[in-house]
Amino acid sequence: MKNTLLIFQFFVLVLLNACTNNETDSIQHMNKIHLQSKDHHSYAKPNEARIKHLRLNMEVSFDEKVLKSTATYQIEKSPSAKEIIFDTKDLEIKAVYVNDSIEIKSYSLKGKDEILGQALHIPLDTTTKTIKIEYETSPNAEALQWLNEKQTASGKPFLFTQSQAILCRSWIPIQDSPSIKFTYEAQVKVPEGFLALMSAENPQAIDTTGVYSFNMPYKIPAYLMALSVGDLDFHKYDSICGVYAEPPTMEKAKNELEDLDKMVAAASKLYGKYKWGRFDVLMLPPSFPFGGMENPMLTFATPTILAGDKSLTSLIAHELAHSWSGNLxxxxxxxxxxxxxxxxxxxxxxxxxxxxxxxxxxxxxxxxxxxxxxxxxxxxxxxxxxxxxxxxxxxxxxxxxxxxxxxxxxxxxxxxxxxxxxxxxxxxxxxxxxxxxxxxxxxxxxxxxxxxxxxxxxxxxxxxxxxxxxxxVYGVGLPDDMPQIESGLFKNVESTLEKWLVQKDNDLLPDSAWSTHEWLHFLHEMPDSIGVDEMRLLDAKKNFTTSGNSEIKTEWMLLGIKHNYKPIYPELERFLINTGRRKFLMPLYQTLLESENINKDYILRIYEQARSNYHYVSYNSIDNLLGYQPQK
Structure with a gap:
């Protein structure tokens, strides 16, 4: 039965692919995937009407913490379409126009779901070619993080967006499904002395007018819409690669990412030409909730990868790989x-x-x-x-x-x-x-x-x-035929650890020869039987508590919480307050919760100081973990 179904699906896929070659009836086939799988995270009905191109005109207000915008959409629709549906969340819709200039009052916002937001229904007739929406974001828009002067390296305010997975609807009325792709252009006005960047063709220097124009000529889904505004410099590596960073961070960032061009060359050699024009990286302030975000033409990255030895730059390779798998x-x-x-x-x-x-x-x-x-x-x-x-x-x-x-x-x-x-x-x-x-x-x-x-x-x-x-694909857990992978370097680490546990001799440990990954393996393999004395001995040799490597620091602090190694706690508090990357935050808060030595009041005291530095993506998860109810 399974094989028969899959064969049938294949022929349907082939037929639908063939149909899409005819652009004149693309609306009938443009969303072939939706015929097979409904996206339950979007109100949009793309088989009836969908976005083809977006033109944004946007003003950024740091004082009000809002975006004041006009979004104009070229749409395509079936002959029978009576409306087009957009996803929105906490947006103030000020006016809606069809065909650029005809204002309509018959649009409606329906429902209000905690996760999905509201559906914006706009009526269509046979003459409708474009939709224009004037709107304003909420100061608490979930995709937007507004950082004050104390939260940045430059000492100036900063804004960045995080649209994945379904947060784009909180800063743009959009059809917020990964299956709906469109091109876009934008004009963004920002305060004087700031640089604006988007997931598009970008400027490389601050414009004194504060007005920037952008173009994304390739079709992307809403979750790849991105905007950042700050005091930023640019360093060029070659004809397609460069890095943006706040001035105090630039020297470290440009040295850490100097292999960008090699990564692009290696990826292109493996799986075909890089199709996005440029591959630049924006080094964000520490509150960014992910390691990186694969926004096309401009990957967003966390400064927690700046270890000083390129040991954590596989994250950049990961975001680059998304230029094929995910973005393409x-x-x-x-x-x-x-x-x-x-x-x-x-x-x-x-x-x-x-x-x-x-x-x-x-x-x-x-x-x-x-x-x-x-x-x-x-x-x-x-x-x-x-x-x-x-x-x-x-x-x-x-x-x-x-x-x-x-x-x-x-x-x-x-x-x-x-x-x-x-x-x-x-x-x-x-x-x-x-x-x-x-x-x-x-x-x-x-x-x-x-x-x-x-x-x-x-x-x-x-x-x-x-x-x-x-x-x-459909089975739970891990299959029996998991690929087996071996590492001679990890075996050497395990041998060294075994000897060190017996002899407690720090001379057995290398001074600089091991990579980050070897040290992570060493710390992770540490048995539960070790105690504070062993941790103190290791710290004397490697200064793990004050390590500048965020991966090693996190692994060490997890070990310290489990064994109540008190020297870590001041540094742990600083790290939790100043780092927004969810990958590190979740296990640290979880381990603190599970510790018999930690009072929950202590955890909540730290969290209340730290929460304002976190993006919605991080604090939403940690609120749930801690059962935290923010004061309204």
Whole structure:
């Protein structure tokens, strides 16, 4: 039954792809993915009417903490369409026009869902070509983070957006589904002395007029809409790569990211030409909630990767890889999120292998495997078995709940398993074709399975193992055929740790030869039997408590909380207050909660100081974890 269904889906996919070649009837076929999978995180009905192009005119007010905007949309619609539906959240809609100048009063905002916001219904007739909406954002818009002078390196205010997963609707009325792609242009006015940047073709210097123009000529989904405004400098590496940063951060940032051009070259050699024109990186203030965000042409990155030795720049390789997996071929819904992230982790490790060698990539993969196994264990124990499947069911839930190691690391190991079955040469060709043939399109999990069966297994006469997709995609937990990865460097770390635990001799530890990943493995493998004396001894040698490497610092502080190593607590408080990256915050707060030595009042005292420095993406998760109710 499964194979019959997949064959049927394949022929439907082929027919629909053929139809989309005829642009005159594109509205009938432009959203073929929606015929297979409804996006329950958007009110939009793209098979009836959808955005084709967006033109923004926006003014940024730091004083009021709002964006005052006019958004004009070119739309395409079916002949029978009576309305177009936009996603909004906490926007003040001031006026709506059709065909640029005809104001209408018959639009309506319907419902008010805590997660989805409100649906903006705008009536259409046969003459409607454009929609124009005048609106203003809320000072508390979830996508926007307004930083004051004390929260930045430059001592000047700063603004950045985070639209993924469904937060774009809080700063632009939009059809906020990853399956709906559009081009855009924008004019943004900012205060004098500030530089504005977007996920588009960008300026490289501050304009004294404070007015900036942007163009994104390639189709993108709403979650890749991005804006940042601040006191920023630009450093150029080559014809397509550069880095933006606040002046006090620039020297460190430009040295750390000097291999950008090598990364782009390695990625392009693997899976085809880089199609986005430029690949620049914006180094944001510490409150940014993610490691990075793959906004096309301008990756947003956390300063927590600035370790001084390039040891954490695999994160940049990850965001670069999104230029193919995610930005180019996009998950149709957030239930298919692994199609973005699993592919990107696989691609990231291949980029790092090409630049730094296979052993380096294996260390990254083994760290991923360890984190994956731990998270799966916790999820199974918490009754979240369904969320350990690659194909998720997030209906009625915040799609951020899918941001787990399942999408990233289980997705990676599934693709690694496909590589094992097909051989690297066949698999590389398959992926190159996949990205090229589906460029600027969206993909469902079911569509990918069908594509894989046809163009990886059948085309290369490779036998598909029984239950491969059932076990990996639709099965809970981790399959029995997980790829096995070894690292000689990690084995050496384990041998050193074993000797050190017996002899307690710091001379056994290397002064500088180990990479970040080796030290992370050393700390993670530390047995529960160690105590404060062993931690004090290690700290005397390596100064882990005051480490400038955020990955090592976090692992060390987790160890310190578990063993009540008191010297970490002042530094822990500083780190929690000044760092907004959710990857670090969640395990630290969780471990504090679980500690028998920590009073919850202590945790809440820190959190109340820190919360204003966090983006909505971070504080929303931590509020839930701590049961914290902010004062209205």
């Amino acid at each position: 071929v996009t998950n149709a819904t957030w239930d298919d999120f692994w199609l973005n992230e699993g592919f990107t982790v696989y691609f990231e490790y291949r980029i790092m292998e090409a630049i730094y060698g296979k052993e380096y990539a294996n260390m990254l993969a083994l760290i991923s495997k360890r984190e994956l196994e731990q998270e799966v264990k916790e999820m199974m124990a918490d009754g979240k078995e369904e969320d350990t499947k690659l194909k998720l069911n997030l209906k009625g839930r915040n799609p951020d709940e899918g941001l787990t190691s399942i999408a990233y690391d289980k997705g990676y190991f599934f693709l690694k398993r496909l590589e094992e079955l097909a051989g690297r040469e066949h698999f590389d060709q398959f992926l190159a074709n996949y990205f090229d043939e589906n460029a600027f399109q969206t993909m469902t999990t079911e569509g990918f399975i069908t594509y894989t069966q046809q163009y990886l297994f059948a085309k290369n006469n490779i036998e598909e193992p029984d239950n491969l997709f059932d076990d990996w």
